Amino acid sequence: MYENHRFTEPFSDRNLSALKADCEQCFGLCCAALPFAASIDFARDKDAGQPCHNLQSDFRCGVHTELRELGYRGCTVYDCFGAGQKISQVTYAGEDWRKNPKTAKQMFEVFPIMWHLHELLWYLHESLNLEITRTIHTDLQTALDETEQLTLLNPEALAKVDVAAHRAKINMLLLQVSELVRTEARRKLKKSAKNFSRGADLMGAKLTGADLRGANLRGAYLIAADLRDANLRGADLIGADFRDTDLRGANLAEALFLTQAQINAAKGNTLTKLPATLSCPDHWHSH
Structure with missing residues (x-):
């Protein structure tokens, strides 16, 4: 059966927890760093680096339970893969952009970079959890370790990361994973x-x-x-x-x-x- 090509053990809780959004540990970065345009997903325009008018002083959303009703469906869709708390608690060691406004611009700029890196970590963890990819597990683990190291860089170094180049490199491995999984899935088809x-x-x-x-x-x-x-x-x-x-x-x-x-x-x-x-x-x- 196809199910047998996944390990019986699920993703490591320790690994996954770091790749899931924890808004309580974040400085409202998705609500401040990212732009959005008035559309079916957002009720109004907001420029990048401009805190949302619904963002409260404690970095929580003032209308969190009413987002869809108020026209902010896009907010309910977004997921940062844990990049928000990583930037807030690791990269900036818990110092928020309101207490130290000088960090705001840089923090908002490196947040999307961290998002891309955490997204890649999600795919790499999933790939390593597949038994059918065991022939390339060493390469996948190396790629995961390299990506994790990039997420631990200081803000200045993180801002210089060529995310597109790193993503292209990782994608070569993910394509191999895709081919292995899809080939096995197709093998079961008549x-x-x-x-x-x-x-x-x-x-x-x-x-x-x-x-x-x-x-x-x-x-x-x-x-x-x-x-x-x-x-x-x-x-x-x-x-x-x-x-x-x-x-x-x-x-x-x-x-x-x-x-x-x-x-x-x-x-x-x-x-x-x-x-x-x-x-x-x-x-x-x-x-």
Whole structure:
């Protein structure tokens, strides 16, 4: 069975906790550092480096429980992979940008860099948790260690990290992981897996009940696509756009490179099967 190609032990709690957002340990960085534009996801414009008007003095959101109702759906989708608390508590050793305004500009600039590095750490940890990738575990572990070291740099050094170059290097390994997983998933099929090119335009596609095991959906535009009851085990979903994708009843339990942000952006219900490392969003309970 395909399930046997994952280790019986789940992700290390110690490793995962550092890659999940802990807003209590963060200086509201996503609410201050990042820009957003008035749209279906945000009720108003906000420039990068400008604290959101809903951000309170304790760095908590004043309308957290009403974000969707007030037009800030984008805030409920975002996930920093733990970059916020890493910048706040490690890079700046607990010194916040309000007490030391001189650090604000630099802190806001290095936050997205840390976000990219933590995202890569998430994918590398997932890859190492796959038994089928054991032939490249040494390379994956080396890449993880190198990425972790970059996250521990001081602010000045972190600001100089060439994230694009490092991401390209890591992506070569992730492509190998994808090929190993998808090949095994396709091997179980009696027919060839659906073939999509990277960045496939599947916006609004009717894929109800589709067998997408082992499919390459990297960077696919699945906005408002109907994937109810679809089987995505072994499908590579890195970078796929799941905004308003209907995942009710879909099986994503063995999907590859799926993130909480992607799940948060989609529609689902209690019948949607998710990896053990991800959580069912609160807004799914209304579907």
